[in-house]
Amino acid sequence: DGGITQSPKYLFRKEGQNVTLSCEQNLNHDAMYWYRQDPGQGLRLIYYSQIVNDFQKGDIAEGYSVSREKKESFPLTVTSAQKNPTAFYLCASSTGTGAGGQPQHFGDGTRLSIL
Amino acid sequence: GQNIDQPTEMTATEGAIVQINCTYQTSGFNGLFWYQQHAGEAPTFLSYNVLDGLEEKGRFSSFLSRSKGYSYLLLKELQMKDSASYLCAVYSGGYNKLIFGAGTRLAVHP
Numbered sequence A: 001d002g003g004i005t006q007s008p009k010y011l012f013r014k015e016g017q018n019v020t021l022s023c024e025q026n027l028n029h030d031a032m033y034w035y036r037q038d039p040g041q042g043l044r045l046i047y048y049s050q051i052v053n054d055f056q057k058g059d060i061a062e063g064y065s066v067s068r069e070k071k072e073s074f075p076l077t078v079t080s081a082q083k084n085p086t087a088f089y090l091c092a093s094s095t096g097t098g099a100g101g102q103p104q105h106f107g108d109g110t111r112l113s114i115l
Numbered sequence B: 001g002q003n004i005d006q007p008t009e010m011t012a013t014e015g016a017i018v019q020i021n022c023t024y025q026t027s028g029f030n031g032l033f034w035y036q037q038h039a040g041e042a043p044t045f046l047s048y049n050v051l052d053g054l055e056e057k058g059r060f061s062s063f064l065s066r067s068k069g070y071s072y073l074l075l076k077e078l079q080m081k082d083s084a085s086y087l088c089a090v091y092s093g094g095y096n097k098l099i100f101g102a103g104t105r106l107a108v109h110p
Helices: none
Strands: A004-007 A010-013 A019-025 A031-037 A044-051 A054-057 A064-066 A076-078 A087-094 A110-114 B003-005 B009-013 B018-025 B029-037 B044-049 B053-057 B060-065 B070-075 B084-092 B097-100 B104-109
Touching: A004 A087, A010 A019, A019 A031, A019 A087, A019 A110, A044 A064, A044 B097, B003 B084, B009 B018, B018 B029, B018 B084, B018 B104, B029 B060, B029 B070, B044 B053, B044 B060, B044 B070, B070 B084
Parallel strands: A010 A110, B009 B104
Antiparallel strands: A004 A019, A019 A076, A031 A044, A031 A087, A044 A054, A064 A076, A087 A110, B003 B018, B018 B070, B029 B044, B029 B084, B053 B060, B060 B070, B084 B097, B084 B104
């Protein structure tokens, strides 16, 4: 079955530590996205990529980094510069940008907490 | 600016009908999506509207009025499994991205 796989499901970060969240899709989608979800708030866009080897900052990119070396993979690194990283992180992909009505398909998320 | 408003919480009875409203302001509107999200899980796509009117898909329908910046999601014959958050998201051509509302948490009671 095609889908988006995020790992790990739960992740703990120590002070000063960088951690990387994995996102893999086998839907052959060009576009991939990372969102952060906090209680009582909408999904906020961290980074997105419309094509391999290219990505753009979203609304809250500070303290995060990404890479898009393969079409299937879009890992997110939460760096020590992100002072409030505790949140639910969602990865998504779509065939296009959404302008044509293509829905985004989401992974099951990674819940990151601070030790 | 860009803004999406939805009620924070709603409750309804099993078997009933519920309407979840969404109002939006954005640059270059280019479509509105509704997603369902159960607690701790991934959002799943429910519907898409880009033209005014009603789109029906089984027990779920979604309505759009572009002139009023307004949409609603209508859920009929409510079931307990419909207890979830419902996210309204607007595609902004001006910002070239999908903008999400905070979601409406629906609780369905027997």
